Amino acid sequence: MENNTRKKEVKVGQLCQLCHCRKAVMKRPKNLQKLCKECFYHVFETEIHLTIIKEKLFYKGETIAIGASGGKDSTVLASIMKTLNERYNYGLNLVLLSVDEGIVGYRDDSLATVKRNQQQYQMPLEIVSYKDLYNWTMDEIVSCTGVKSSCTYCGVLRRQALDRGAIKLDIHHVVTGHNADDMAETVLMNLLRGDAARIESSVNVTTNSIGSPVKRSKPFKYTYQKEIVLYAHYKKLDYFSTECTYAPEAFRGTARVLLKNLESVRPSCIIDIIHSGGHFKLKPKRIRTNTPKKNIPQNTNNNNKNKHNNNNNTDKEIEIRPDGSVSIVKDGNRCERCGYLSMNKICKACILLQGLEANRPKMIIGESLTSSSDGAAKLSKTLEGLSF
Numbered sequence: 001m002e003n004n005t006r007k008k009e010v011k012v013g014q015l016c017q018l019c020h021c022r023k024a025v026m027k028r029p030k031n032l033q034k035l036c037k038e039c040f041y042h043v044f045e046t047e048i049h050l051t052i053i054k055e056k057l058f059y060k061g062e063t064i065a066i067g068a069s070g071g072k073d074s075t076v077l078a079s080i081m082k083t084l085n086e087r088y089n090y091g092l093n094l095v096l097l098s099v100d101e102g103i104v105g106y107r108d109d110s111l112a113t114v115k116r117n118q119q120q121y122q123m124p125l126e127i128v129s130y131k132d133l134y135n136w137t138m139d140e141i142v143s144c145t146g147v148k149s150s151c152t153y154c155g156v157l158r159r160q161a162l163d164r165g166a167i168k169l170d171i172h173h174v175v176t177g178h179n180a181d182d183m184a185e186t187v188l189m190n191l192l193r194g195d196a197a198r199i200e201s202s203v204n205v206t207t208n209s210i211g212s213p214v215k216r217s218k219p220f221k222y223t224y225q226k227e228i229v230l231y232a233h234y235k236k237l238d239y240f241s242t243e244c245t246y247a248p249e250a251f252r253g254t255a256r257v258l259l260k261n262l263e264s265v266r267p268s269c270i271i272d273i274i275h276s277g278g279h280f281k282l283k284p285k286r287i288r289t290n291t292p293k294k295n296i297p298q299n300t301n302n303n304n305k306n307k308h309n310n311n312n313n314t315d316k317e318i319e320i321r322p323d324g325s326v327s328i329v330k331d332g333n334r335c336e337r338c339g340y341l342s343m344n345k346i347c348k349a350c351i352l353l354q355g356l357e358a359n360r361p362k363m364i365i366g367e368s369l370t371s372s373s374d375g376a377a378k379l380s381k382t383l384e385g386l387s388f
């Protein structure tokens with residue numbers, strides 16, 4: 001009996017440093033605090049709630065689309081949004097929104113996870129596909145362009161696809177599972193590339209493409225990747241863990257490794273990098289423009305959300321880009337090709353698609369050379385000689 005009691009005793013050093021009564025089962029990645037499961041859930045969920053409140057992300061009655069890829073980040077996001085919405089009575093209507101990029105053996109499997117999540121969280125689900133929107137799947141695009149530029153295409157097309165999906169549902173706010181690590185990586189990438197103009201905006205918790213009625217928020221701005229994985233693991237959430245078939249953007253991969261090394265020496269560096277990014281200010285730049293002097297905006301700070309009414313024409317606005325350049329934006333501008341909202345004559349997605357269309361005939365020749373259509377890898381080998 002005495003022996004049994006002794007076995008169950010927990011040394012003080014092994015106790016949770018928050019509740020001081022339960023056994024610690026983990027060292028919290030963010031600050032190395034020893035915690036029990038219950039206290040970890042509590043701090044993890046509360047920090048996200050505080051971000052939502054401090055940043056005033058939502059209003060009561062708002063409908064929010066959760067960008068759901070089936071991966072760990074967006075699965076935890078869906079679970080947390082449901083938990084916090086109920087616990088703190090946010091009054092939100094939550095909808096899952098998925099983009100099917102058309103990547104055989106990857107996205108089809110992860111979408112199966114999202115469909116299960118739909119049942120588990122009892123949320124409506126909308127799926128929009130590249131094939132329907134653009135008449136291209138990502139597999140076809142990679143066949144045409146090669147793997148190297150796949151992230152560039154996918155990023156532009158997915159961004160617009162999420163917007164279009166939201167608009168289809170009459171939703172004006174999308175939340176994504178981008179986390180603190182993603183943000184710190186982006187700051188590092190921009191810093192290492194000398195892209196100073198993008199540093200500040202890369203840590204914005206809410207962003208808005210110019211001309212788009214849909215805003216995007218990142219409730220996980222301060223949430224560490226490792227903690228998301230731990231939360232998903234302890235809560236036994238149903239998520240899809242395979243990496244995209246097309247390797248992540250090479251330079252982001254380098255920034256990721258660098259960040260992981262820094263994190264192992266100093267865990268707070270992820271938050272510190274985000275903090276530094278948010279306080280990074282460029283020197284005001286002199287604006288070179290042909291616009292008559294009286295229309296040049298006086299405020300030259302680098303906030304890309306800044307818009308100024310042009311005195312001469314009320315349906316036009318001057319927008320100052322983060323790099324200090326100025327463009328005239330017409331209200332409700334639409335892409336001449338697809339009709340989607342765009343600040344340019346042709347939207348970014350259409351510029352990419354036009355290039356692809358020009359290459360389609362070559363691709364069809366390539367397809368006839370291969371006996372199988374199972375994904376891009378095979379086809380891209382056949383087409384290696386065809387540059388675009």
Ligand SMILES: Nc1ncnc2c1ncn2[C@@H]1O[C@H](COP(=O)(O)OP(=O)(O)OP(=O)(O)O)[C@@H](O)[C@H]1O
Nearest residue numbers: 067068069071072073074075097098099176177178
């Ligand atoms: N196909 C998709 N459909 C809907 N939302 C997506 C899709 N892909 C990415 N997102 C959104 O963008 C966020 C960041 O995507 P990213 O490609 O960086 O994947 P990730 O960091 O592996 O996230 P996850 O673990 O959620 O897949 C995701 O958390 C999700 O909210």
